[in-house]
Amino acid sequence: MAAPTPIDQITDKVERLLLRHEELQRTNALLVEQVHALQAERDSLKSRLMAARARIDALLERLPGASADERKERT
Template sequence: MAKLEDLAERVDRLVLRHQELKRTSALIEQQLAAVTAERDSLRSRLAAARGRIDALLERIPAEPAPAPAREPEAGA
């Protein structure tokens, strides 16, 4: 009879462990969903910021390259 009781106890522990793991898995899935949504939001914000920066860069007028500075001539 002791073996049957030991087996029943082990099965009970396994069931409890299984329930704990299911709860942990559900929490991890929720965290993953939240982090994924945050990542997608950040990517979207980054793309919008890049677009604004590109638009600003296009508004900057192109300036001709400055002429090299002339050194004073010797004896002048």
């Protein structure tokens, strides 16, 4: 069998590079999806945290015997 010509070697290398490029594009698309999902989860958790803080603040306001300044110092 004859040794591959430089053109054949270049062709093989280009084909491997194209396959690798396609693989990286698929991987990147999956990572972008994961980032979007994690951002949505983060936003949901931040929203829940803010709601919980509001409920706690409302409960603190209802505590007897604590002035507004004392309640602010606790937060």
